[in-house]
Amino acid sequence: MRRIWKLFLLELLLEIRNKSIIASLLLFQVCLVMINYFALGMLPESKIASVWSALFWITLLSVSVNVITKSFSSERLGRGIYLYSIVSGVEVIFSKIIYGFLISLFVSVVGFILFASILSNPIQDYKLFLLTLCLVSYGLSASLSILSAIASKTKNSNVIMAVLSFPVVISIILEAIQITKNCIDGLDMSASYDEIILLSAINILVTSVSYLLFPYIWRS
Amino acid sequence: MKKSWWKIVGVMLVGYSMVGGIIFEVPRLAIVNETIRALYFHVPMWFCMVFMFFISLVYSIKYLRNPTLNFDSKAVEFANTGIIFGLLGIVTGMIWANYTWGSPWHGDPKQNGAAITLLVYLAYSILRQSLPNPDQRARLSGVYNIFAFTTMIPMIFIIPRLSSSMHPGSGGNPGFNMYDLDYQMRMVFYPAVIGWILLGIWVATLRVRIKSADMKIINIEYEKNR
Numbered sequence: 001m002r003r004i005w006k007l008f009l010l011e012l013l014l015e016i017r018n019k020s021i022i023a024s025l026l027l028f029q030v031c032l033v034m035i036n037y038f039a040l041g042m043l044p045e046s047k048i049a050s051v052w053s054a055l056f057w058i059t060l061l062s063v064s065v066n067v068i069t070k071s072f073s074s075e076r077l078g079r080g081i082y083l084y085s086i087v088s089g090v091e092v093i094f095s096k097i098i099y100g101f102l103i104s105l106f107v108s109v110v111g112f113i114l115f116a117s118i119l120s121n122p123i124q125d126y127k128l129f130l131l132t133l134c135l136v137s138y139g140l141s142a143s144l145s146i147l148s149a150i151a152s153k154t155k156n157s158n159v160i161m162a163v164l165s166f167p168v169v170i171s172i173i174l175e176a177i178q179i180t181k182n183c184i185d186g187l188d189m190s191a192s193y194d195e196i197i198l199l200s201a202i203n204i205l206v207t208s209v210s211y212l213l214f215p216y217i218w219r220s
Numbered sequence: 221m222k223k224s225w226w227k228i229v230g231v232m233l234v235g236y237s238m239v240g241g242i243i244f245e246v247p248r249l250a251i252v253n254e255t256i257r258a259l260y261f262h263v264p265m266w267f268c269m270v271f272m273f274f275i276s277l278v279y280s281i282k283y284l285r286n287p288t289l290n291f292d293s294k295a296v297e298f299a300n301t302g303i304i305f306g307l308l309g310i311v312t313g314m315i316w317a318n319y320t321w322g323s324p325w326h327g328d329p330k331q332n333g334a335a336i337t338l339l340v341y342l343a344y345s346i347l348r349q350s351l352p353n354p355d356q357r358a359r360l361s362g363v364y365n366i367f368a369f370t371t372m373i374p375m376i377f378i379i380p381r382l383s384s385s386m387h388p389g390s391g392g393n394p395g396f397n398m399y400d401l402d403y404q405m406r407m408v409f410y411p412a413v414i415g416w417i418l419l420g421i422w423v424a425t426l427r428v429r430i431k432s433a434d435m436k437i438i439n440i441e442y443e444k445n446r
Contacts, residue, residue, distance in 0.1 A: 147367075155352075163346055167339050171375040198379070205370065205371055209366070213366060216362075216363050217360060
């Protein structure tokens with residue numbers, strides 16, 4: 001357990017000292033929000049509310065996928081072998097999932113603040129929305145980490161990563177959009193229980209599959 | 221002949237289901253009327269697809285525990301056969317939908333779920349193509365096969381059931397108890413499912429044999445030219 005924490009701290013320290021990934025992705029996010037604003041800013045507020053959900057999740061998805069896939073593709077060969085001799089695969093994948101989750105959550109919250117301030121803010125139930133952001137960040141992190149581990153071994157890994165990741169994120173985003181719609185409509189939290197349970201189930205399923213399968217990927 | 225009895229049984233069952241599907245009587249239900257006969261062709265495709273993907277999963281697991289390339293080629297060929305059945309299922313569904321729902325593609329959750337399932341396994345093929353080393357290819361695609369099956373197939377079947385769908389019997393099981401299948405329909409339906417599954421296994425095993433024959437030819441050529 002301590003090893004997972006140490007590995008996570010390693011990733012975090014590397015990121016803080018060398019802010020390349022988080023800075024570039026925050027900039028990317030700001031650019032996307034700007035584009036959304038230019039495209040839609042002149043519409044009346046009611047029209048924005050109907051597309052807000054779609055734009056938000058598209059922006060969030062592209063930024064999150066980029067941020068999580070960088071976690072494996074930036075591994076240099078020597079470091080990989082060094083880590084292999086010290087720690088087991090399970091610890092590596094858990095530290096990467098947790099790190100990806102926190103980064104993705106940070107990016108999502110920043111994205112939401114940007115969206116809410118620049119475009120209008122139709123969300124009425126903040127707690128539920130925050131819960132959705134947490135669940136989606138974890139789900140994306142868990143599923144994309146193991147897929148980027150697979151894709152990083154291939155030749156043209158970016159294309160492969162996009163192809164492999166699309167179906168997995170579809171089911172997560174589908175539920176998230178449904179919950180967002182409930183948030184915008186101002187429904188009670190109990191109306192979204194089905195989707196929340198489904199998202200949690202997806203998270204648990206993906207985590208357990210990653211835990212079981214990662215050692216096989218890591219051997220080479 | 222002794223070892224191929226099941227192939228003949230498969231062909232006969234499919235032939236029987238085709239003939240019986242057109243000739244036997246079917247119960248009349250609202251909206252679907254006579255097109256309920258498409259049940260004999262559309263639903264067995266999905267059963268076959270899931271069955272093929274399941275066998276592919278089993279061989280992937282077997283490969284990861286005991287790395288022999290034979291398991292890997294079986295896994296990929298069963299997955300390919302499953303993709304074909306999936307495509308056939310979507311096409312038959314579109315034909316059926318055209319007559320009952322009015323247009324071939326309605327954005328129905330089950331249709332979308334089926335399309336996403338096919339995308340998952342097409343991604344599997346693309347992943348295999350981009351890995352040149354055979355052992356690495358077998359290992360990584362085996363891992364992706366397990367990941368894809370265990371996370372996607374349940375999701376694709378559960379999510380449409382939760383949301384309202386135009387498919388008959390949504391909210392219930394995907395195949396059975398759909399129309400109060402009376403015994404007349406069951407008499408054609410179950411043999412159809414078994415027949416198509418047997419045909420699918422035959423096609424997949426043929427492809428595996430072709431692949432291993434190709435490998436042998438390549439090896440012999442290589443030995444000759446050394």
